[in-house]
Amino acid sequence: MPAAPASPSTARAINDRLALRLLQEEGPLTAGQLKKLTGLSRPTVADLVERLQDAGLVRVVGEAGAERRGPNARLYGIVADRAHLAALDVRLRSVSVTVTDLLGAPLAEAAVPIDGDTGTEPAVAQAAALLERAVRDAGATRLHTVGVGAPGLIDPGSGALRDTAQLPAWHRRLVTVLQERLSATVLVENETNLAAVAELRVGAARDRDTFVLLWLGHGVGAAVVLDGALRRGASGGAGEIGFLPVPGTAGLPSATDCGGGFHALAGSAAIRALAREHGIEVPGRDGEGEPAGALAVRTALETGADAFLDGLAARLALGAAAVSAVLDPGRVVLGGEIGHAGGPALASRVEARLTELSPLRTEVRASALGGAAVLRGALLTARDAAQDDLFTPPAPRAPR
Incomplete structure (x- = not known):
């Protein structure tokens, strides 16, 4: 049975969202360009542009061409300052924040270290003050949505950061405080998912x-x-690969300790120990600042320590092979500070080793974003939520 034709109001809503998406992705466009890109008639485009202007979503931002003037040359763009967004990357010992307009153009950025000995309330106060200062510096008077990336599991029912003894208490408390203090919507997601x-x-x-x-x-x-689509699992724990039992560890993981799992081979401390076995010493202490494993990988690449890199690739391939066998994803991206430090050189070694372990063709690529990926993902999530709310097409005007 053929589907019923869309009602006029539904058709208008579809057309308006299409135009807004094009203006977001392509930048300012003339009515003629919108007509060409949407395939809509000239009167339909003129009507939707007027609707979006009346709703405060679109405005004239200039003219196209030096010779043609008048209505046909007007460039229409999204009103980027209609709302402001913020994104936070909450790490074990630091918080980073960025504030942008509705289209994601950065207006202010800031970061603050948080010592491991800092109490819960002082840590929350530092992080909240960082966000408030960045918002003021950006002149963001219309903060609409805040995206927060944090380690730990997100409860799929409530969308809240789950309590865990392995993470600082101030992480969970910060989200609650922001939700209480801000009129903006606060969204929290696992950092790896972002x-x-x-x-x-x-x-x-x-x-x-x-x-x-x-x-x-x-x-x-x-x-x-x-x-x-991002898959979180029944309890929000999809991707807890640190608990994956793998060969080469001293034992097995438990419900409360991933020490016998893949973490024991691929965590920063384990990579640092592997580097030491190959004569590579790196300064610092794991758990503070940049992972020592990332510095070890960069040092190995600079000095040509192939044996260490091959050994690390073999370890990473174990986890990738397990993932590939269950999900057959076709591509594995090596992210985080260590994946970014290893770059294409480490990724190609992991892929070569993975080819020996799995019959399934799986590409391995290095992250293109590195440590900035979490903040970028939080901002994209905030922007999507804000635009879904603000870009709800306006109701049709009354007949004149």
Whole structure:
């Protein structure tokens, strides 16, 4: 049975959203360009442009061409300052924030370290003050949505950061405080999932709709994207690959300790120990600042320490092979500070080793965004939510 034709109001809503998406992706456009890109008639385009202007979503931002003047040359663009967005990357010992307009143009950026000995309330106060200062510096008087990326699991029912003894208490408290203090919508998501969103949209997986991001930082994690959608699992724990039992560890992981799992091979401390076995010493202490494993990988690439890099690739391929066997994603992206430090050189070694372990063809690529991926993903999530709200097509005007 053929589908019923769309009602006039539904057709208007579809046309308006299409025009807004084109203005977002292509930049300012004339009515003629909108007509060409949408395939709509000239009167329909003129009507939707007037509707969107009346709703405060679109305005004239200039003219196209030096010779043609008048209505046909007007350039229409989205009103970017109609709303402001913020994104936070909450790490174990630091917080980074960016504030942008509705289209994602940066207006202010800031970061603050948070010492591991800082109490819960002082840590929350530092992080909240950082956001408030960045908002003031940006002149963002219309803060609409805040995206927060944090380690830990997100409860799929409530969307809240789940309590865990392995993470600082101030992480969970910060989200609650922001939700209480801000009139803006506050969205929280696992940091690895946000990194995958960013790689899907603007990074190493932008040409794919199915892939797995393997996050390599102080710890390890994974994010699963299938058919363009992020998969969180029944309890929000999809991608807890640190608990994956693998050969080569001293034991097995437990429900409360991933020490016997893949983490024992691919966490930063384990990579640093592997580097030491190959005569590579790196300064610093794991858990503070940049993962020591990232520095070890960069040092190995600079000095040509092939044995260490091959050994690391063999370890990473174990986790990638398990993921590939279950999901057959076609591509694994090595993210986090260590994946970014290794770049294409490490990714190609992992792919070569993975080819020996799995009959399934799986490409391995390095992150295109590195440590910026979480913040970028949080901003994209905030922008999508704000635009879904603000770009709701206006009701039709009363007949004149």
